[in-house]
Amino acid sequence: MSVIPAAAGSRRYAILGTGAIGGYYGACLQRSGAEVHYLLHRDYDHVQSLGLRIDSVKGSFVLPQVNAYRQVEAMPPVDVVLIGLKTTQNSLLRTLLPPLLGPETVVLTLQNGLAVESAIAPLTQGHPVLGGLCFICSNKVGPGHIHHLDYGNVLLGRYDPQDQPGGLSPLLTAIAADFQTAGIAAEVTPDLYMARWRKLVWNIPFNALSVVLDATTDAMVNDPNIAHLIEALMGEVLEAAAAWGEQATPGQGRALPRGLVAEMMDHTRAMKPYRTSMKIDYDEGRPLEVEAILGAPVSAAQSAGVAVPRIEMLYHQVKALDRRSCLRRR
Numbered sequence: 001m002s003v004i005p006a007a008a009g010s011r012r013y014a015i016l017g018t019g020a021i022g023g024y025y026g027a028c029l030q031r032s033g034a035e036v037h038y039l040l041h042r043d044y045d046h047v048q049s050l051g052l053r054i055d056s057v058k059g060s061f062v063l064p065q066v067n068a069y070r071q072v073e074a075m076p077p078v079d080v081v082l083i084g085l086k087t088t089q090n091s092l093l094r095t096l097l098p099p100l101l102g103p104e105t106v107v108l109t110l111q112n113g114l115a116v117e118s119a120i121a122p123l124t125q126g127h128p129v130l131g132g133l134c135f136i137c138s139n140k141v142g143p144g145h146i147h148h149l150d151y152g153n154v155l156l157g158r159y160d161p162q163d164q165p166g167g168l169s170p171l172l173t174a175i176a177a178d179f180q181t182a183g184i185a186a187e188v189t190p191d192l193y194m195a196r197w198r199k200l201v202w203n204i205p206f207n208a209l210s211v212v213l214d215a216t217t218d219a220m221v222n223d224p225n226i227a228h229l230i231e232a233l234m235g236e237v238l239e240a241a242a243a244w245g246e247q248a249t250p251g252q253g254r255a256l257p258r259g260l261v262a263e264m265m266d267h268t269r270a271m272k273p274y275r276t277s278m279k280i281d282y283d284e285g286r287p288l289e290v291e292a293i294l295g296a297p298v299s300a301a302q303s304a305g306v307a308v309p310r311i312e313m314l315y316h317q318v319k320a321l322d323r324r325s326c327l328r329r330r
Contacts, residue, residue: 011178014078014100015039016093018052020138020277021110022084023146025154025184027052027063032182037067037075039096044070046143055141056148058183077102080175083109086281087116087292093123101127106171108156110134112203112277113292114196114300117159129159130172131192133199137274150271153185157192163248165191191254197241198256202264203293205233207278208314211288211321218273221265229310234261236308240301247304278318288322290315 012035015026023038030036040047051064069075072095081100085092097107101124108130109120117129137150156176158169167190179186189195209220209230220226238256245254281288294315301308 011035011080011174012076012078013037014075014081015084016072016081016096017084017086017089018043018047018144019084020140020146021134021136022082023052023140023144024054024056024136024138024148024152025084025110025134025179025182026082027054027061027146028182028184029178030063030066031061032178034178034182035067037069037078039072039075040068040070043143044068050144053145054148055146057150058148058152072096072099075100078105081105081107083107083111083120085111086287087111087113087119087289088287090119093120097123098125101125106130106175108132108175110154111292112199112207112289114200114296116196116292117192118161121159121161128171130156130175131159131196132156133195135199137271139275139280149274153187154179155187155189155195157189157195159192163193165194165249165254193248194241194245194254194256197237197244197297198260200241200293200297201234201237201256201260202268204237204297204311204314205230206268207276207289207293208318209233210276210279211282212314212317214279216273216275216279217268217271221268227265231261231265233310233314234264236301236311237297240297240304240306240308240311243304243306244300282321282325285325285328287326288318290319290322294318 013029015022015038018038018040026036026038047068051062052066053062054060078100106128107124109116110132117131121129133155136152138148141147156172158172168188172188176186176188206217242255278288298308298312298315
């Protein structure tokens with residue numbers, strides 16, 4: 001394991017949510033020379049003393065010194081606020097975002113689910129909102145300690161309030177270049193909303209079923225009955241995405257390819273066994289991202305006139321499990 005000293009870069013980032021996602025990407029950005037500032041709570045003392053540790057399939061490293069803060073008011077305004085919080089914590093953004101917003105700040109959310117940008121946009125005081133879809137297997141395994149198991153690529157897009165293809169911008173391309181410099185395979189998309197549907201093709205079945213069935217990805221994809229159900233759920237996501245795309249932009253053929261189901265199944269069989277983020281949250285008694293990952297897609301499908309009975313059933317199952325877990329937490 002190498003020890004990487006901190007280095008300053010030209011673009012300043014703030015990380016809200018220094019966990020499996022925000023901590024990993026923030027550390028990679030800092031290692032490559034970007035100036036990164038981290039908001040921490042329970043891990044603050046540990047990270048101040050020992051830094052951030054990344055165990056990664058792409059090469060492990062330690063950042064012995066990081067810009068760590070207990071209070072967001074002590075952090076400087078930045079060029080990019082990177083949101084790595086779960087959507088269940090979005091109520092915190094009303095107080096976390098304002099101190100970080102300078103004249104040219106943009107807000108980049110790396111959260112899972114559908115319509116996450118529209119939930120955040122009212123809190124950004126008119127600053128541009130970008131969305132990032134992270135295709136990564138990464139877990140936080142201890143204070144200031146992140147284990148990156150597989151993948152890691154990011155797809156970035158610009159949020160449009162009307163959910164139209166938003167096009168590309170120099171700033172979007174520049175942020176993607178920062179990620180690429182950090183060793184992260186980053187691309188940009190002109191259609192962020194359809195990209196979110198694409199990720200839901202995987203996230204809906206695997207996250208929800210991992211909780212309902214108490215299973216890891218390998219156990220699910222290698223069981224013929226579960227695999228059949230996963231493929232059926234993926235098919236419903238494709239139908240919902242196509243109907244939504246036709247409703248939003250009639251006649252534009254805004255849909256996902258049918259071959260995506262087989263592609264994602266093959267990728268999942270090839271990846272290392274993985275406990276999904278929703279399963280980890282459930283096992284550790286934390287609130288689940290039920291609405292962002294399941295509820296919002298069900299609502300979008302219904303508004304587009306498409307029935308998604310399997311997804312709707314999963315939504316109610318996971319919602320009930322989350323409610324029971326919440327009662328146990330009290």
